[in-house]
Amino acid sequence: xxxxxxxxxxxxxxxxxxxxxxxxxxxxxxxxxxxxxxxxxxxxxxxxxxxxxxxxxxxxxxxxxxxxxxxxxxxxxxxxxxxxxxxxxxxxxxxxxxxxxxxxxxxxxxxxxxxxxxxxxxxxxxxxxxxxxxxxxxxxxxxxxxxxxxxxxxxxxxxxxxxxxxxxxxxxxxxxxxxxxxxxxxxxxxxxxxxxxxxxxxxxxxxxxxxxxxxxxxxxxxxxxxxxxxxxxxxxxxxxxxxxxxxxxxxxxxxxxxxxxxxxxxxxxxxxxxxxxxxxxxxxxxxxxxxxxxxxxxxxxxxxxxxxxxxxxxxxxxxxxxxxxxxxxxxxxxxxxxxxxxxxxxxxxxxxxxxxxxxxxxxxxxxxxxxxxxxxxxxxxxxxxxxxxxxxxxxxxxxxxxxxxxxxxxxxxxxxxxxxxxxxxxxxxxxxxxxxxxxxxxxxxxxxxxxxxxxxxxxxxxxxxxxxxxxxxxxxxxxxxxxxxxxxxxxxxxxxxxxxxxxxxxxxxxxxxxxxxxxxxxxxxxxxxxxxxxxxxxxxxxxxxxxxxxxxxxxxxxxxxxxxxxxxxxxxxxxxxxxxxxxxxxxxxxxxxxxxxxxxxxxxxxxxxxxxxxxxxxxxxxxxxxxxxxxxx
Numbered sequence: 184x185x186x187x188x189x190x191x192x193x194x195x196x197x198x199x200x201x202x203x204x205x206x207x208x209x210x211x212x213x214x215x216x217x218x219x220x221x222x223x224x225x226x227x228x229x230x231x232x233x234x235x236x237x238x239x240x241x242x243x244x245x246x247x248x249x250x251x252x253x254x255x256x257x258x259x260x261x262x263x264x265x266x267x268x269x270x271x272x273x274x275x276x277x278x279x280x281x282x283x284x285x286x287x288x289x290x291x292x293x294x295x296x297x298x299x300x301x302x303x304x305x306x307x308x309x310x311x312x313x314x315x316x317x318x319x320x321x322x323x324x325x326x327x328x329x330x331x332x333x334x335x336x337x338x339x340x341x342x343x344x345x346x347x348x349x350x351x352x353x354x355x356x357x358x359x360x361x362x363x364x365x366x367x368x369x370x371x372x373x374x375x376x377x378x379x380x381x382x383x384x385x386x387x388x389x390x391x392x393x394x395x396x397x398x399x400x401x402x403x404x405x406x407x408x409x410x411x412x413x414x415x416x417x418x419x420x421x422x423x424x425x426x427x428x429x430x431x432x433x434x435x436x437x438x439x440x441x442x443x444x445x446x447x448x449x450x451x452x453x454x455x456x457x458x459x460x461x462x463x464x465x466x467x468x469x470x471x472x473x474x475x476x477x478x479x480x481x482x483x484x485x486x487x488x489x490x491x492x493x494x495x496x497x498x499x500x501x502x503x504x505x506x507x508x509x510x511x512x513x514x515x516x517x518x519x520x521x522x523x524x525x526x527x528x529x530x531x532x533x534x535x536x537x538x539x540x541x542x543x544x545x546x547x548x549x550x551x552x553x554x555x556x557x558x559x560x561x562x563x564x565x566x567x568x569x570x571x572x573x574x575x576x577x578x579x580x581x582x583x584x585x586x587x588x589x590x591x592x593x594x595x596x597x598x599x600x601x602x603x604x605x606x607x608x609x610x611x612x613x614x615x616x617x618x619x620x621x622x623x624x625x626x627x628x629x630x631x632x633x634x635x636x637x638x639x640x641x642x643x644x645x646x647x648x649x650x651x652x653x654x655x656x657x658x659x660x661x662x663x664x665x666x667x668x669x670x671x672x673x674x675x676x677x678x679x680x681x682x683x684x685x686x687x688x689x690x691x692x693x694x695x696x697x698x699x700x701x702x703x704x705x706x707x708x709x710x711x712x713x714x715x716x717x718x719x720x721x722x723x724x725x726x727x728x729x730x731x732x733x734x735x736x737x738x739x740x741x742x743x744x745x746x747x748x749x750x751x752x753x754x755x756x757x758x759x760x761x762x763x764x765x766x767x768x769x770x771x772x773x774x775x776x777x778x779x780x781x782x783x784x785x786x787x788x789x790x791x792x793x794x795x796x797x798x799x800x801x802x803x804x805x806x807x808x809x810x811x812x813x814x815x816x
Contacts, residue, residue, distance in 0.1 A: 205544050212317045219313035223365065226306035231372045233299035234522050235380050240292050242515030244285060307365060314360030318353060325349055325551060333556040334622040335582060347425040348550050352543035355414075359540030363533040370526030370533075377523045381516065388508060391490055392516055395483045399476055399527055406472040407534045413465035414539035419546075420458035427454045465539075480524035487516045557621055559641050566644040569729040570633050571598035571760035573619065577628035580614055588614050590783045592628070596776065601761045603774035603791075605804060611783040612764045616732050619762065620649045632730070650728035656712075656719040663692055664699040666718055670726035682725035685754060688717035724755055731761040733770075777801065 213220060329345070337345075378396070381389035431447050491513040493499075573596045580589040589611050596602050604612045617623050618630045621637050630637045637645055650670075658666050667679045674682075680699070683689040691714055695701040703709060710718070723731065733752070749770075763770050771777055772791050779787035779794065779801045787794055787801050794801035 202541055205541050205548065208548060209317075209544060212320055213313060215320075216313035216316050219309050219316075222309045223306050223313070226302045226309065227365075227369050227372055229302040230299050230306065230369060231376050233295040233302075234373050235376050236295050237292060238377075238515045238518030238522060239380070239384075240288060240295070241518045242511040244288055244292075245509075245511035245514045247288075247511070303369075306369070307362065310365045311361050314357070314364075317360060318357055321356070321547065322349065322353060325547060328551050328553070328555075331555050331558075332553060334617070335556060336553060345550070347421055348546050351421050351425070352546050355536075355540045355543035356547070359537050363536035363540065366533045367530050367537055370530045373526045374523055377519050381519050384515065385508065385512060388487075388491065388512070388516060392483060392487050392520060394486070395479050399479050402475055402479070403472065403527070403530065403534065406468050406475075407538055410465055410468040410472075410534075410538055413461060413468060415542035415545070417458065417461040417465050417539075420454070420461045423454045424451075424458050427451050476524075476527055480520070480527070483520050483524070484517065487513065487520055491516060557624055557642065560638060563639060563641045566635070566640040566648060567633070569648045571729050572596065572631075572633050573730070573760055573762075574631040575615075575618070575628070576631065578615075578618060578625050578630060579627040580618065580623060581626045582623075587626075588783050589618075589625075592783075592785060594776070594778060594785065594788065596760055596762075598760055599758050600775040601756060601763060601773060603763050603765050603771045603777045604780060605765065605771065605777060605801070606780035610780040612780050613734060614783075615778075615780070616734060616762050616764065619730065619732065620646045620651070647726075648728055649730045649732065650723035650726050651732045651734070652716070652720050652723055653734045656715045658703055658710075658715055658718060660703060662697075662700050662702050663695065663718060666703065667721045667725055670722035670724075674725055679721075679725060683718075683721045685724050686717055686720045687750065688714075688721045691717070720752075720755070729759055731756060731759050733761065733763045733765075779804070 326349070329349075378389070378393055381392060383389075427450060431451060491508050494508040575592045575594050578589055578592040579587055581587055592615060594602075604615060606612055614623065618625060619632070619637070621630075621642055624638065632645075659669070664676065664679055667682060668674050670682075671678075676699070680689065683692055683699075692699055692701075763774065765771050774791065777789060777791055777794055778785050779799075781800065787797065787799050789797070795805060
């Protein structure tokens with residue numbers, strides 16, 4: 184990965200994030216699924232009620248059936264008892280009635296667990312429906328946005344890093360939406376309502392039992408914040424791993440050809456080690472939080488037992504004017520503490536998943552917020568049928584602000600003419616042709632087609648009338664037929680075959696195992712470079728554009744294949760305005776205009792013969808690069 188890309192990623196990782204903004208954006212995606220969320224809330228309330236009911240029933244079991252028979256809510260001794268709302272207190276006069284009541288209470292307690300389990304399942308199913316819908320929508324928006332980003336964005340960012348946001352970061356969101364978010368929400372509800380129930384049952388005892396809660400909350404906040412930072416770094420580092428992996432796979436031939444396996448492995452191991460270190464740091468905080476909270480929960484349990492037991496055994500109230508705590512109340516509060524500690528511990532574990540999901544969501548939103556550099560103007564109109572006159576007027580361009588890559592480019596081309604653009608590597612040749620279909624925008628000047636500024640028409644209507652054949656041919660993992668049809672999706676099979684015949688690709692396609700239905704491997708593996716190039720040219724021929732751009736389209740093929748392609752080009756170029764970046768003399772000879780480009784400027788222009796006669800920069804290029812080719816021919 185290039186240094187400036189790593190610096191950009193590091194800066195993104197260190198940058199302070201606004202969690203509230205991220206959560207609001209998540210809320211916007213959940214808005215269409217509000218009915219599912221209402222169902223989740225209703226189901227969760229039932230689960231919460233069951234969790235509150237269970238400790239109260241445990242207290243009743245002790246006070247009403249196991250310890251003694253209560254007669255009033257406040258006995259003569261001042262001992263507070265748990266009210267026996269399940270049965271009539273007056274009926275508890277014999278062991279048989281107590282056993283019967285205890286069995287009924289046991290069934291009621293079991294019922295609360297069954298209901299809680301059922302409604303927990305309902306809530307998770309409903310939440311998953313909503314979460315999967317949100318993930319589908321987000322993936323769609325990200326994919327659509329990626330197609331609207333300019334070519335410049337992809338030249339500055341590696342494919343592996345972008346893929347990491349759509350795959351790994353989406354996976355963290357899936358974990359959060361599927362179970363972590365609901366568990367955290369449900370746990371917070373249980374904590375709140377159990378705290379309310381404890382305070383209502385015995386205010387002093389409740390406050391004492393909850394005294395440790397602020398410490399737990401502070402501990403959870405500290406550890407979760409540290410975990411969130413660690414997970415954000417981990418998300419960045421896995422992106423680096425994916426980028427290095429993707430680059431190594433794509434460049435496997437070059438790595439082996441230059442015997443650079445060890446260097447490639449070392450580079451990957453460095454990125455892999457950084458990812459391991461980031462995840463270990465995250466694991467430190469996630470692993471430490473749960474034991475700390477568990478220790479604090481034991482402190483709370485010990486407080487309930489010691490203080491409550493002292494009050495009950497000594498028949499003394501906690502404070503003057505309050506009642507003595509009954510054994511049933513102690514049991515109830517022990518159950519309350521256990522029930523409240525369970526979601527606290529669960530939240531402590533799952534909150535890191537939520538934090539990781541938020542960090543992943545932030546990275547996804549950063550991608551979605553990436554400015555679309557090339558966009559249609561508000562008053563943009565469809566491009567009329569192109570005739571083919573192209574003019575560059577004082578065109579200047581920058582990739583980085585303040586660093587011009589084109590400086591005052593001026594030239595005009597009439598309909599049907601061919602322009603050859605030559606010059607050293609990095610001179611600005613490709614930048615010039617990229618201005619025509621608006622892959623980049625000029626920073627000054629104009630690019631006119633048939634008198635219309637390309638910025639005043641819609642991109643779709645402009646680009647569908649401009650064909651391009653590049654040196655690095657890209658073929659999809661699909662049939663040959665569909666790869667050619669990509670130039671015009673509504674074309675019939677017969678039209679595809681006609682286009683293939685036009686560029687002399689039909690014969691070799693027919694010799695493939697399944698002819699036009701042969702499914703190609705990744706990037707057209709299994710075909711020679713010349714065959715891949717012929718399929719790409721057939722794709723453009725099917726498109727039938729009025730402006731044709733060839734970026735070193737024959738530089739990677741042998742002389743025999745070049746002659747076949749050149750013959751196809753002669754048919755294809757007839758009546759079309761064409762721009763050719765060429766490293767072959769045969770292409771330049773036929774050009775109506777040759778532009779010699781250096782350092783972002785046109786330093787010479789004319790026909791091939793005119794430029795040779797000048798004896799300038801083009802002549803020097805010809806003598807060093809093309810003369811031997813001409814002698815061989």
